[in-house]
Amino acid sequence: MDKINLEPAIEIIERENSHKGSLIPTLQKIQETYGYLPDQVLNILSKKTGIPASQILGTATFYSQFRFKPVGKYVIKVCHGTACHISGAEQISDVFRDLLGIKEGETTDDGLFTLENVACLGCCSLAPVVMINETTYGRLNPSKINKIIKEYKKRG
Amino acid sequence: MVEYKKGQGVLNSSKIKDDRVVIRVGYGASGIAAGAGEIYSAIVNHIKEKGYKNIDIKRTGDLGMSFREPIIELESREIDRVILGNVTAKMVPGILDDLMLSKKVNTDYIVAGTNYTTDDDIFFKKQKRVVLKNCGIIDPENIDEYIEADGYKALEKVLKSGDPDGVIDEILKSGLRGRGGAGFPTGRKWRFTRDAKGDYKYIVCNGDEGDPGAFMDRSVMEGDPHSVIEGMIIAGYAIGANEGYIYVRAEYPLAVKRLRLAIQQAEEKGFLGNNILGSNFSFRINIKEGAGAFVCGEETALIASIEGKRGMPRLRPPFPAVKGLWGKPTNINNVETYANVPRIILNGAEWYSSFGTEKSKGTKVFALAGKIVRGGLIEVPMGITLREIIFDIGGGIKSGREFKAVQMGGPSGGCIPSELLDIPVDYESVTKTGAIMGSGGMVVMDESTCMVELARFFLDFTQKESCGKCTFCRIGTKRMLETLERITRGEGKEGDIEKLEELAYNVKMGSLCGLGQTAPNPVLTTIKYFRNEYEAHIDEKKCPAKQCRSLIKYVIISDKCTGCTVCARNCPVHAISGERNQPHIIDQEACIRCGICYDSCRFEAIEIV
Ligand SMILES: Cc1cc2nc3c(=O)[nH]c(=O)nc-3n(C[C@H](O)[C@H](O)[C@H](O)COP(=O)(O)O)c2cc1C
Ligand code: FES
Numbered sequence: 001m002d003k004i005n006l007e008p009a010i011e012i013i014e015r016e017n018s019h020k021g022s023l024i025p026t027l028q029k030i031q032e033t034y035g036y037l038p039d040q041v042l043n044i045l046s047k048k049t050g051i052p053a054s055q056i057l058g059t060a061t062f063y064s065q066f067r068f069k070p071v072g073k074y075v076i077k078v079c080h081g082t083a084c085h086i087s088g089a090e091q092i093s094d095v096f097r098d099l100l101g102i103k104e105g106e107t108t109d110d111g112l113f114t115l116e117n118v119a120c121l122g123c124c125s126l127a128p129v130v131m132i133n134e135t136t137y138g139r140l141n142p143s144k145i146n147k148i149i150k151e152y153k154k155r156g
Numbered sequence: 157m158v159e160y161k162k163g164q165g166v167l168n169s170s171k172i173k174d175d176r177v178v179i180r181v182g183y184g185a186s187g188i189a190a191g192a193g194e195i196y197s198a199i200v201n202h203i204k205e206k207g208y209k210n211i212d213i214k215r216t217g218d219l220g221m222s223f224r225e226p227i228i229e230l231e232s233r234e235i236d237r238v239i240l241g242n243v244t245a246k247m248v249p250g251i252l253d254d255l256m257l258s259k260k261v262n263t264d265y266i267v268a269g270t271n272y273t274t275d276d277d278i279f280f281k282k283q284k285r286v287v288l289k290n291c292g293i294i295d296p297e298n299i300d301e302y303i304e305a306d307g308y309k310a311l312e313k314v315l316k317s318g319d320p321d322g323v324i325d326e327i328l329k330s331g332l333r334g335r336g337g338a339g340f341p342t343g344r345k346w347r348f349t350r351d352a353k354g355d356y357k358y359i360v361c362n363g364d365e366g367d368p369g370a371f372m373d374r375s376v377m378e379g380d381p382h383s384v385i386e387g388m389i390i391a392g393y394a395i396g397a398n399e400g401y402i403y404v405r406a407e408y409p410l411a412v413k414r415l416r417l418a419i420q421q422a423e424e425k426g427f428l429g430n431n432i433l434g435s436n437f438s439f440r441i442n443i444k445e446g447a448g449a450f451v452c453g454e455e456t457a458l459i460a461s462i463e464g465k466r467g468m469p470r471l472r473p474p475f476p477a478v479k480g481l482w483g484k485p486t487n488i489n490n491v492e493t494y495a496n497v498p499r500i501i502l503n504g505a506e507w508y509s510s511f512g513t514e515k516s517k518g519t520k521v522f523a524l525a526g527k528i529v530r531g532g533l534i535e536v537p538m539g540i541t542l543r544e545i546i547f548d549i550g551g552g553i554k555s556g557r558e559f560k561a562v563q564m565g566g567p568s569g570g571c572i573p574s575e576l577l578d579i580p581v582d583y584e585s586v587t588k589t590g591a592i593m594g595s596g597g598m599v600v601m602d603e604s605t606c607m608v609e610l611a612r613f614f615l616d617f618t619q620k621e622s623c624g625k626c627t628f629c630r631i632g633t634k635r636m637l638e639t640l641e642r643i644t645r646g647e648g649k650e651g652d653i654e655k656l657e658e659l660a661y662n663v664k665m666g667s668l669c670g671l672g673q674t675a676p677n678p679v680l681t682t683i684k685y686f687r688n689e690y691e692a693h694i695d696e697k698k699c700p701a702k703q704c705r706s707l708i709k710y711v712i713i714s715d716k717c718t719g720c721t722v723c724a725r726n727c728p729v730h731a732i733s734g735e736r737n738q739p740h741i742i743d744q745e746a747c748i749r750c751g752i753c754y755d756s757c758r759f760e761a762i763e764i765v
Binding site: 020021022023024025027028058059062063064065066080081082083084085086087088090091094095097098099118119120121122123124125126127129131134136137138139141142143 | 369
């Protein structure tokens, strides 16, 4: 198992744990920091809050936002909402799969990109739409994607 | 076409009397995705470089003209108000120099104005903007702009009245119905929660916006967050609640940011907190971010999610009005419902109910997307026809294709065919078609969309999003999905349609929450209106829309192929080969039928057979 720094996690747990219903926000903060929910951190969360680990995992796995594996530096979310679906979202995914050599849920060997699907990014009139980390790109086509990926690869 | 006609355009006159210039950049999530960030920087940089003075640059929410984004609005005494569309960073220096030095605008860029009439005017002319009145106009991160636009006056009015029951009566009289989909009368819900016994009550705002293809609530939360907050405070006062929660979808970080800022500013001004505006009423608001589960839009699941649990719906009654968050009486409404409240209180129930039809009062916000010319965010009086929305406001179908259907209500809704385009848009008429009004998503489809494939798409969605509690919803949707997958693969059998209908009935009847009860709607409406497409897949193994990948082939017409190699270079699986300047050929074994070659060919040399 990879060694991870647990300090930020402990700080989050202590800060967030003060109010009712704070489990989901705590998990969100942990994922924001680590990119996923590491087992070790969930164990600490369980010890510190007294919530059984099974219940924490039960809640976390219910929500599609939470991941249990490390992710790449850039997380690519391809929108497969209705508007994007009828505007060629599958084609957009084909291009990403080809360019990166990975499928949904996988991360490239260099640790740079993770490919995911998402239900809708709320920019439906600009379909097809993709979000890379915090940046949303609309009105996409294969050649635009090529350019965008090249740009990210250059950035490293 | 843009024509100068003094005072004849769709925008109101500017109130600026001095030398000030205002520039508004459409800066909602949609505008930003279209490139508004670059435009904003270009404006700031050029102003600095040239040393222009007296310019006020504002970042607003989305105005709704997604089809022209990025957009900016210019306002000054000389040019009055104009909106420029499809702006690029390169255009910015020229636009600013024109504006500041020669006091004019390049008419090529104008998409709307006070003194200009344009082809896009009809986009605004048929709208009635009540909820959206500030979206794209005010800076949502500055509470003073909301206040200047009569913000928090409604709150002041109800606090002064000292009559919570009167507030509920007014909402009842307005005829406002919940905008989250089901259309339950808002005043009645408020009354239930007010009458419920309890020492502590909650107000919850549903900003989960689960329909994958809709963005009304996002736009309101980003573009006019204070209107939602004010509506919630008024609801709290009317019902006797002192605490509220806004539950926002995980994919809307900008909405969260702007809501947080708005709450903080409202606290600073005394609109939130203890003894609001000197009254003895106190109210505070918390924000909860969703974590990506469609079912959490359902009210009891949403409450479970706020409590930090798995978002599983539970049986009602008891309704949240009686037993909601932490077991306390809870009033839950949609974002748009709350945003309507301040307008109704300020202008009166009579004013509000003068819009709309007998049973569906007021206006409704819709998100227009899909194969439509003018896709974006609109608000129309209830009772307008679908045809007016799609063909007048929306400008009809893109690239000269034929209209096929409009999907309303997302995964709980259905597809409405062209024969029914003249129905009025109100709760009852839309429900009669088999679709539902829903929260306002309208995805328009042309002849290239296969209706069987679309039904499969929605079932795939609901099947994945089913929380698994009810057997029919969990397994019934799975069986329906498998059947639809077979049909779209060309492996449909006789009796499949009837099997789907039977399963649909059972899933509807055997599910406790709206997710399962409505999940079959997309299948049922497509069978009802497009049965021939199902039959073509099953009997002839053909996809009439030429979309289902297993039933089509892409072939190159060698007479038309110039050997330009574009398709070969774009093919993601390298299935196209040939010498430059010679006709190419597609290896059918390797081809995944993505259609990229078809879209990228400039010589119409590829056909689908
Ligand atoms: C599966 C499912 C998903 C829902 N999603 C939403 C949603 O995203 N937004 C919303 O406002 N209401 C949604 N609703 C409706 C809510 O349960 C509830 O009726 C609504 O928030 C009440 O507000 P209103 O009366 O103002 O419409 C959903 C219902 C179901 C069954
Ligand atoms: S459907 Fe893709 S952004 Fe909404």
